[in-house]
Amino acid sequence: MANTSQSKKRARQAIKRRARNVGMGSMYRTFVKRVVYAIEAGDKAAAETAFKEAVPVIDKMCGKGLVHANKAARQKSRMNSRIRAMA
Template sequence: MANTPQSKKRARQLERRTEVNKARRSRLRTFLRKVEEAIASGDQAKATEALRAAQPELDRGVTKGVLHKNTVARKKSRLASRIKALSA
């Protein structure tokens, strides 16, 4: 348990950051789920729109420190290639 005033403050800050990060991560997952559902339905236009909406959110997750930039780059690339494969 935190004993010094500084460590108590850091513990309070950590709780707040954890809540914010949890909300951001949940929001990201929602956008990714919408893309996944659109891909599963086989509708390329709908999937493209969902990915276009998800990309800025993923990038925002990088700048806010929720996800690593390479992780987001990999996710965007894989989703784009799966959407592209729908037309074939």
């Protein structure tokens, strides 16, 4: 339990930050899933548009420290290669 005024304030800030991060993480996963589902459905046009919408979101979450830079790059690379492999 927080005792000092500083620790009480940090606890309040942590609650706000956690709520924000949970929401952003959910948005991040939603955009990634849209691309994956479009790829699995075999719809190249939908996959390309979903990928173009997802890339800025992935980069934004990476910049905020929600996702590691290497993971973001790996996901973008794998999604892009799967889209390019579609006939």
